[in-house]
Amino acid sequence: MKYLVFAAGVISATAAHAELPELTVYTYDSFVSDWGPGPVIEAEFEKTCGCDLKLVAAGDGASLLARVRLEGARSDADVVLGLDTNLTAAATETGLFAPHAVQADFDLPIDWSDEIFVPYDWGYFAFVHEADVTAPVNFRELAESEMRIVIQDPRSSTPGLGLLMWVKAAYGAQAGDIWAGLSDNIVTVTKGWSEAYGLFLEGEADMVLSYTTSPAYHLIAEEDASKAAALFDEGHYLQIEVAGKLAATDQPDLADAFLEFMVGEAFQSAIPTTNWMYPAVTPASGLPDGFETLVQPDRALLVPAAEAPSVRDEALAEWLGALSQ
Amino acid sequence: MAGRAQPVTPAPGVGAAVLVAALILGTLVAVALRAEGGRGLGPADWAAVRFTLLQAALSALFSVALAVPVARALARRRFAGRRVLIVLLGAPFILPVIVAVLGLLAVFGRSGWISDALGLVGVPPVQIYGLHGVVLAHVFFNLPLATRLILQGWQEIPAERFRLAAQLGAGPRAIRRLLEYPMLAQTVPGVMAVVFAICLTSFAVALTLGGGPRATTIELAIYQAFRFDFDLGRAALLGCIQIALTGAAALAALSVARGDGLGDGLDRPLQRWDALSRIALGLDTLVIALAVLFLLLPLAAIIVAGVPGLPLLPVSVLVAAGNSVVVAGLSTLLLLLLAVPMALAVAVGWSQGVELAGLLGLAVSPLVIGTGLFVIIRPLADPTALALPVTALVNALMALPFALRILVPSARQVVDRHGPLAVSLDMAGMPFLRRIAVPRMRAQIGFAAGLTAALSMGDLGVIALFADAERATLPLQVYRLMGAYRMEAAAGAALLLLILSVALFWILDRGGRWHAET
Numbered sequence: 011m012k013y014l015v016f017a018a019g020v021i022s023a024t025a026a027h028a029e030l031p032e033l034t035v036y037t038y039d040s041f042v043s044d045w046g047p048g049p050v051i052e053a054e055f056e057k058t059c060g061c062d063l064k065l066v067a068a069g070d071g072a073s074l075l076a077r078v079r080l081e082g083a084r085s086d087a088d089v090v091l092g093l094d095t096n097l098t099a100a101a102t103e104t105g106l107f108a109p110h111a112v113q114a115d116f117d118l119p120i121d122w123s124d125e126i127f128v129p130y131d132w133g134y135f136a137f138v139h140e141a142d143v144t145a146p147v148n149f150r151e152l153a154e155s156e157m158r159i160v161i162q163d164p165r166s167s168t169p170g171l172g173l174l175m176w177v178k179a180a181y182g183a184q185a186g187d188i189w190a191g192l193s194d195n196i197v198t199v200t201k202g203w204s205e206a207y208g209l210f211l212e213g214e215a216d217m218v219l220s221y222t223t224s225p226a227y228h229l230i231a232e233e234d235a236s237k238a239a240a241l242f243d244e245g246h247y248l249q250i251e252v253a254g255k256l257a258a259t260d261q262p263d264l265a266d267a268f269l270e271f272m273v274g275e276a277f278q279s280a281i282p283t284t285n286w287m288y289p290a291v292t293p294a295s296g297l298p299d300g301f302e303t304l305v306q307p308d309r310a311l312l313v314p315a316a317e318a319p320s321v322r323d324e325a326l327a328e329w330l331g332a333l334s335q
Numbered sequence: 336m337a338g339r340a341q342p343v344t345p346a347p348g349v350g351a352a353v354l355v356a357a358l359i360l361g362t363l364v365a366v367a368l369r370a371e372g373g374r375g376l377g378p379a380d381w382a383a384v385r386f387t388l389l390q391a392a393l394s395a396l397f398s399v400a401l402a403v404p405v406a407r408a409l410a411r412r413r414f415a416g417r418r419v420l421i422v423l424l425g426a427p428f429i430l431p432v433i434v435a436v437l438g439l440l441a442v443f444g445r446s447g448w449i450s451d452a453l454g455l456v457g458v459p460p461v462q463i464y465g466l467h468g469v470v471l472a473h474v475f476f477n478l479p480l481a482t483r484l485i486l487q488g489w490q491e492i493p494a495e496r497f498r499l500a501a502q503l504g505a506g507p508r509a510i511r512r513l514l515e516y517p518m519l520a521q522t523v524p525g526v527m528a529v530v531f532a533i534c535l536t537s538f539a540v541a542l543t544l545g546g547g548p549r550a551t552t553i554e555l556a557i558y559q560a561f562r563f564d565f566d567l568g569r570a571a572l573l574g575c576i577q578i579a580l581t582g583a584a585a586l587a588a589l590s591v592a593r594g595d596g597l598g599d600g601l602d603r604p605l606q607r608w609d610a611l612s613r614i615a616l617g618l619d620t621l622v623i624a625l626a627v628l629f630l631l632l633p634l635a636a637i638i639v640a641g642v643p644g645l646p647l648l649p650v651s652v653l654v655a656a657g658n659s660v661v662v663a664g665l666s667t668l669l670l671l672l673l674a675v676p677m678a679l680a681v682a683v684g685w686s687q688g689v690e691l692a693g694l695l696g697l698a699v700s701p702l703v704i705g706t707g708l709f710v711i712i713r714p715l716a717d718p719t720a721l722a723l724p725v726t727a728l729v730n731a732l733m734a735l736p737f738a739l740r741i742l743v744p745s746a747r748q749v750v751d752r753h754g755p756l757a758v759s760l761d762m763a764g765m766p767f768l769r770r771i772a773v774p775r776m777r778a779q780i781g782f783a784a785g786l787t788a789a790l791s792m793g794d795l796g797v798i799a800l801f802a803d804a805e806r807a808t809l810p811l812q813v814y815r816l817m818g819a820y821r822m823e824a825a826a827g828a829a830l831l832l833l834i835l836s837v838a839l840f841w842i843l844d845r846g847g848r849w850h851a852e853t
Contacts (some may be wrong), residue, residue, distance in 0.1 A: 014707070038552075043812075045819035072562045079565050080369065080661045080710065088719075100565075113552045121785060158445070163542060165559040198464045199547045201539040204817035208437055211822055213446035227820045232563065235493065 028329075033264045034063045035253075036085075037331035038074055038092040039067040047277075047284040052199035054276040062265055070202070071168050073108040075101055079315065082106070083258045087263045091253035091272075095315045096171055096322060098127050098252060107203055110264060114273040115128070117292045119248060127252035130272050131213075133170045134246035134307050136239040137217040138210070138224045145217065145240035147175060153191030158237040160197050160206045167202045168249070173219050176247030178325040179311040185325060196333070222246065222304050223286050230283060232299040238305070242252035245309025250285065341683040342754040342767040348680025348696070352672045352692035355732060363574050363708020370568030380569070383556040383782050384576060386549070390466065391534035391580075392540060394473035395527045401474060402481035402526070403519065405626045408481070408619035410489035412737040420627065421486075422841050424479040425728040426634055429789040429836045431810040432539045432636060434829040439472055439544075441636035442620030448632070464550045472544045473537065477530045479630060484529075484740055486725055489515075489524035490826055507615065509780060520591075522744075528588035529736050532581045552588055553577055557700050574843075581698030585691055632804040637826070637833060644827020652828050654810050658723060663839060665712060665727035666791040667784045670734050674783060676849075677735075678742035679772065682750040693739040696732035707798035722806045726798045730791035737790075738783035745779045746772070781847010783802040809835070 038226060042048040050277045057138035068077040070083070071092050080092055083106065093101055101107055109125045116122050118132055137152075139145050146152040148172045162170030178185045197215045200206040217240065228234040253272060255265040271277055279293035282301060289297075311322045409421065427435060443463045444449050450460035463471070471547045492514055500510050504705055540556035553573050560569040680689050710716045718725070749772050757767045772779070795810040809816065816825035 040812075040815060042820040043807075043815035043819060044649060045816070045821060063603070069562070076562045076565050080706070081713065163548070163555070165555065165563050166542075193547075196547060198543055198545075200543050202818075204814060205433055205543060206541065207820070208433070208817060208822060209440065209444075212437060212440060212444065214444050215439055224820075231820070330548050334382075334549050 024086065024175055029070040029265060030060065030062045031261055032064055033059070033089070033261050033268060034064045034066060034087050035089045035091050035313055036066050036068055036074055036077065036087040036267065037072045038091070040066040041065070045284070047280050048100065050280045050284065051277055052061060053330070054280075055268065055271050058166045059264060059267060059271070060204065061261075063268075065254060071097060072171075073310055074116060078256070078258065079104055083257065085256060088259040088261045089253055089255055089268055091254055093254070094168065095248075095250050095308065095312060096318045097167075098254075098315045099317075100318055101254065102126055106256055106258070107254040108259075108262075110269050112269050112273060114291055114327065116273075116290050117288075118290060120312055122249075122250075124252070124315070128252045128269050129190070129250045129252045129290040129291055131281045131285055132248060132250045134222040134310070135169060136222040136224075136242070136307075137248055138220045138239050138303070139217040140223075141236050141238040145238070147240070148242050148243075148244050149188050149192065153188065154197060155195070157195055157216045158197045158214075158217070159192075159195050159217045160209050161199055162203055163199045164203060164322075164329060167200070169203050169206075169219055169221075170199070172186075172249055172327055173246055173323065174325045175313050176311060178321055178328075179247060179313050180244035184333060186328040186332055189329055191311060193333050204282050221249075222307070223282075223288065223301075226282070226298075226300050226304055227286050229303065230298060235303075240306045241307065243308070243312045246307035248312045249287075250290075250311045250312070256272070278332070289326065290315065339669065341748060341756045341761070342757040343683060343761045343772065344764070345683050345685045346719070348678070348689060349685055350413045350827075351677050352685075352689040353671060355735065356692040359699055359704065359732065361706045361711065363571055363578070364489050365707040365710040366567050366574070366703055367571035370566070370571065376569065376572060379551070380553075380556050380573065381385060383551045384719035387535060387537075387541075387554075388550040388580065390469050390473070390537070390545075390550075390552070391531050392472050394477065394534040397470055398474045398477040398481045399485075399527050399528045401626075402478055402485050403623045405478070405482045406485035407515070408622040409486055409745075411615070412619050412623070413499035415468060418845075420623075421483070422844065424482060424626070424630055425477050425786070425789065425840055426479070426833060426837055427630055428477070428480050428786075429618045429793040429840070430637070430703040430833060431793050431795055431813060432814065432830065433831070435476065435633070436472065436540060436543055437636040437640070439475055441640070442632045443468075443471065448636070457580070460543050464544060466545065467545065468542050468544035469537075469550060472540045473530075475630065477533060477836035478626070480737070481526050481530055481764070482626070484526045485519070485522055487725045487741065487779075487782075488518050488746070490629070491748065492518055507612075522617065523590040524588035527586045527738055528581075528694070529697070529740055531584045532694055532736065533697065535577055536700055544631050548599055550569065554700050554702070557702055561702060561706065570703060571707070574700050577612075577700060580694065582691060583692055584727060586692045589687055589690060612692070624726070633832070640766055640826040641830025641833070642827075644823045644825065645830060646827075647824040648827050648831065649824075651807070652780065652809070652816075652831070655807045655809045655812040656831060658806065659832075660835065660839070662723050662730065662808060663728045663788040663791040664723065666730040666734070667788045667843070669728060669731035670738055670787040671780065671784060674731045674735055674738035674742055675773070675776075677726070678739055678746040678776075679741070679750070681756075682746035690743070691740060694736045701729065701733075701797055704732070708797065717852065719806070721784070722798060722807075726794075726808065729797045730794050731787065732792050733794070734783075734787035737786055740785045741779050742755065744775060745776045778847050781844050783844035784847070785840040788843055789836040792836040792839060 023293050033334055040046050048065050055063050068074045072095055075097050078085055107126045110128050112128045122129055146155050164170040164174040177188050181188050206218050222239040225237040225239055228237045259265050273291050273295050278291050279291040281287055281289040282298050359603055398716055440447055445460045478704050496514055519782055534556050541550050541552045557570050557573045558565045677689050753771050793810060798808050798811050813825050813828045
């Protein structure tokens with residue numbers, strides 16, 4: 011019976027959308043999942059756009075860029091949503107993206123002035139631990155402590171790369187020494203965030219690399235206040251997630267409208283409790299209850315997008331060198 | 336042998352092999368052609384090749400070395416629950432990697448059951464992360480499969496041989512030398528090649544249990560080349576290295592595994608007079624008990640973790656489960672269409688080329704196959720719309736090496752034993768296939784189909800490259816739930832996946848057999 015209803019829904023939906031223009035947005039997998047922002051955002055945008063919004067998932071942020079490069083100028087995508095500042099320079103260099111015309115009053119910890127990419131959310135990387143454990147206050151203290159951590163591989167994971175850039179931004183030429191000091195604290199390195207977070211919840215490690223907003227999920231969705239993020243006095247590395255319009259889009263106006271919608275109330279108010287990040291423009295209703303309990307870093311660290319690729323390669327070589335001993 | 340009149344023509348099987356090889360090598364070429372100049376292989380890549388070789392060789396060695404006594408014990412004993420046990424032993428192999436790793440760590444991890452038990456008597460926790468952890472995990476995945484394949488070797492020794500040996504007063508040692516060693520010499524190299532090939536493309540398991548970048552495998556280097564550096568040339572080059580290594584292993588195995596067949600029997604039930612001693616019974620019991628503990632404890636951990644999550648499963652997980660069953664069915668059908676003719680072609684003398692083509696499906700990285708298919712399909716159709724059929728196809732290709740290992744021995748037996756008579760009765764071709772070959776290979780076809788269906792259920796593979804919100808499979812939903820912090824629901828979905836996979840395997844495997852020997 012369910013299948014009949016489903017089939018009927020598909021057929022009628024196809025009929026209704028037959029004359030509507032289609033806007034294709036490539037994004038990362040967790041965005042389109044039932045538990046991500048995708049479903050809400052699709053419904054909200056379709057209320058006003060007179061179009062069919064098609065969200066296509068392509069792995070994570072870096073896979074997303076690889077997919078767009080693979081398809082080149084003949085890509086079906088009109089908008090790509092889900093790159094971050096570690097990727098924007100490489101994305102700009104491809105020449106596949108077009109400038110935007112969005113004017114918004116961003117609530118980011120840094121000034122934003124990118125002609126091509128528009129931010130939609132942001133967060134700080136942080137180590138998450140059980141709230142009843144006393145966490146170290148910086149990387150040096152962590153390295154000297156007995157704390158066991160699980161991190162993600164920078165070659166396959168966005169947070170993993172974020173940690174690499176964090177240590178590099180905080181310690182520069184000494185980053186290699188910091189990694190050498192951390193090597194005996196690292197239980198293991200995983201392919202992606204999910205594996206690492208799963209291992210942490212299983213009790214394999216005392217801390218896991220995640221975001222300062224992670225405890226908000228446990229608090230709001232599970233009413234569980236047992237998780238906390240460790241505040242580091244070097245400052246925390248920022249992840250700013252952005253979207254951009256493809257130059258070869260056949261729906262430039264709709265793509266512009268989507269980017270405009272993206273920094274608006276409906277999109278931004280969905281972000282905190284679906285993507286578990288801070289919205290790029292704080293909605294008029296403010297942040298959900300529970301977000302006020304999150305730690306607030308004193309300093310935001312970010313390697314400028316243009317320097318990110320070279321810093322990344324250098325930091326990766328140091329990381330591999332220190333951990334492959 | 337090839338010069339003799341044969342009951343079946345090798346043409347369909349050879350055609351299938353050519354098709355498989357063309358498809359897999361085609362994806363590699365497609366990726367290579369999209370390359371925009373890269374930096375070639377660096378020292379880090381060669382380090383990855385060395386580590387991959389080391390861990391794959393050790394994993395294959397240990398999996399098979401441990402599988403031999405387990406298979407022997409299972410071959411010699413009949414006990415209540417043996418069938419259920421044999422089916423359950425297949426479960427680790429079909430689990431999504433992340434679920435299996437969490438199950439393993441719940442038992443062997445720093446805060447796992449064993450470490451907790453050790454902690455009670457004041458012993459420090461088990462140190463699982465390192466090369467030994469990688470090998471342990473790969474043995475966990477592959478021991479059951481190796482056991483099943485070797486067990487099948489034992490089953491193919493005609494019962495009359497054991498009867499004759501008993502009549503002649505041959506003791507256990509003589510039986511080992513006369514019957515069991517020759518069988519193992521034929522079976523073991525092929526099984527080792529398959530396990531080696533599986534471990535060659537390992538990535539998440541090797542990295543997580545290896546404890547860090549020391550455990551970088553070729554597959555991770557491909558992943559890095561593709562998504563980190565967008566260096567498609569290097570990705571294709573590394574894919575070629577995987578194929579070359581698997582090819583070398585397969586050729587070595589095929590050349591070692593020569594030997595005469597074990598002859599025919601009359602399908603009498605097996606009786607083992609040589610295994611009646613107390614010591615033999617005690618030893619077999621111990622071996623089976625240890626294997627059960629090693630393989631079933633992590634499964635128990637998965638079940639314990641999953642039960643609370645079952646009621647939390649949203650409708651989308653059930654829809655994904657439906658998708659997965661459809662993909663598994665389609666992939667099983669495709670597999671049988673490829674594997675049965677290929678096995679018969681091997682049986683009538685086309686062994687090396689066809690077997691080698693069959694191994695390619697395991698040899699090449701899922702990421703390379705997926706990307707290559709994507710590049711090939713895109714100019715012709717929307718890859719997203721074809722996500723599920725493409726997944727089914729890739730899963731069938733991945734299962735092909737296993738299916739051939741399962742089907743080839745019985746295809747050989749059927750052709751050797753019934754071929755000459757069938758030819759002289761002018762029953763060659765379809766009548767032979769329909770009335771003799773397929774009925775006599777039913778048990779093996781059922782096993783191969785069950786394995787493929789279960790493998791396809793649990794594989795994340797290429798779907799992640801193609802999927803959109805509506806066309807997810809169950810393993811993809813497990814990952815998505817985990818990615819959305821919903822670990823409890825993810826554990827429930829993983830348990831559902833385990834149940835469905837084992838059920839599919841059970842139905843197909845049991846459906847194929849008329850007696851309870853394997």
